[in-house]
Amino acid sequence: MAYFPHSQVIKYEEACGEDGDVCSSEKSTIDSDIIGTNAAQRTEQHAPDGCCSNSNQATEESASNTQKSDTNSLLGSYITKEYELLNLVLSHLPLGDLNAASQVCRTWCSAAVSVRRGRTHPHWLLWCGDQRQKISEQSCRIKSVKFAEAEFPYLAFREHVYSEPSLALMFASHTVFGARVMCTYKCSCPAVTAGQNNEEDGHQHRVWEYVRAELQPTCPLICLRGYGIVGTLPDLTVTVELENSRAYSVLLLPDMPGVTVRTFQLDTNQVNKLQKSNLQSLNVEVMEQLTGIPTGESVQCLLLFCREALLLVPAIIHLVSSLQNRQEETMAVAGGIINDVGGLNDGVPIMVGVTFSGEGVCVASTILGRGVATEMEVDKAMQELKAHTVSSYSSSVGLMFACVGRGRHHYQGKRNVESAAFRKHFPKTPLLGYFGNGEIGFKLLPDVTDKKKLLDGPTRGNKRKRTGTPVILHSYTTIMVHLAFTGSKASSHTHR
Incomplete structure (x- = not known):
């Protein structure tokens, strides 16, 4: 099903890891889209032609992205450990985001299935x-x-x-x-x-x-x-x-x-x-x-x-x-x-x-x-x-x-x-x-x-x-x- 755009991609292994482990061959980050960013951010897929930045700006953006990734990783780990909180967060997601979230790990998949059955x-x-x-x-x-x-x-x-x-x-x-x-x-x-x-x-x-x-x-x-x-x-x-x-x-x-x-x-x-x-x-x-x-x-x-x-x-x-x-x-x-x-x-x-x-x-x-x-x-x-x-x-x-x-x-x-x-x-x-x-x-x-x-x-x-x-x-x-x-x-x- 075409639920999520190319900008929101979560890499995962063929077999999920243990409960709470993100399904990824690398250290993946959970896109903020999964926990409800606005529609404009979700649908942005292509940058306009001619958009470029100098090396200093690129360095600053890279550092900022790294910091955001660390924050998102910590937030994702905390939410995963608190199952009731996880259910509450997932209960607010539309079906497309919920299906994407179910591929994060076994715990998220279990919570997503539970939420989906109740709708x-x-x-x-x-x-x-x-x-x-x-x-x-x-x-x-x-x-x-x-x-x-x-x-x-x-x-x-x-x-x-x-x-x-x-x-x-x-x-x-x-x-x-x-x-x-x-x-x-x-x-x-x-x-x-x-x-x-x-x-x-x-x-x-x-x-x-x-x-x-x-x-x-x-x-x-x-x-x-x-x-x-x-x-x-x-x-x-x-x-x-x-x-x-x-x-x-x-x-x-x-x-x-x-x-x-x-x-x-x-x-x-x-x-x-x-x-x-x-x-x-x-x-x-x-x-x-x-x-x-x-x-x-x-x-x-x-x-x-x-x-x-x-x-x-x-x-x-x-x-x-x-x-x-x-x-x-x-x-x-x-x-x-x-x-x-x-x-x-x-x-x-x-x-x-x-x-x-x-x-x-x-x-x-x-x-x-x-x-x-x-x-x-x-x-x-x-x-x-x-x-x-x-x-x-x-x-x-x-x-x-x-x-x-x-x-x-x-x-x-x-x-x-x-x-x-x-x-x-x-x-x-x-x-x-x-x-x-x-x-x-x-x-x-x-x-x-x-x-x-x-x-x-x-x-x-x-x-x-x-x-x-x-x-x-x-x-x-x-x-x-x-x-x-x-x-x-x-x-x-x-x-x-």
């Missing part, structure tokens, strides 16, 4: 290349420095991602999805990261490939192409609807207690099987074979994204109905029509699904219909959604799937009406999504019991099983989903 909160990223939006500098958190599009995933992961992602859901505008950008540094090049090229610069890749380079090989990436995107800055200060802008947002979900996340994708042959079958023939064995969801596993939420939707309405209805018929509890359904999908290893499927199961997840969803056209009406809908969610869950995310005909065009030129209403009622919940050509889903507002202190966690919603198949494909609507996560049981992630 189960989702993360999210936002990038915008539109000068009118003024989001880029805030996202990078580095002033007066301009980075290429290809560099942002690399910087964002180093600064804002703390948990190891097990699923990356990316929303990219059509101008970003199809564009290819030039690599600036080898450390962020997807070809170099994948071991395909170690020498040449100047590779061009799609933006989602740079995000892919920052993930573990076992972490699936689903990049959905829309006309615009919805995103939230990592510090929750800004939530925006970026219509027809050069932008993308990424939701990063780690393994979470009590939550099972599964992904599946269906090709043309599998979709045709759904299309031509009836509900009676789509028994539990067939559905398990198609989706990989074990029989008996109750799905709390299904995110479904399809291409060529007008031709696939029967297939969508058959898939949702068959999954629902396997369980007693009503599942939430949300998603929409996508122009294209990237990031998957098995080509470009017709359908892509993400399911959330387990006692550690509670979900509510609502639909803003064509008649909802004022700020007051949107606010009322968000109040209703808020009333049917739980506030005592440890973390939550919001998803917004809107028709391209809504946004500012639907609200007399005013931007961010729907995202602002969501943020008003869910100020600590990030909102991500996209604008597309159609929406999939239905309204599901469960009755919830929100108790602050329960030994086994908050009570989940009591959702009765639906009778009949509701209208599932919509136009000129916005589907809002609130996913809350908590629990104490073991979590898992599988990719089909």
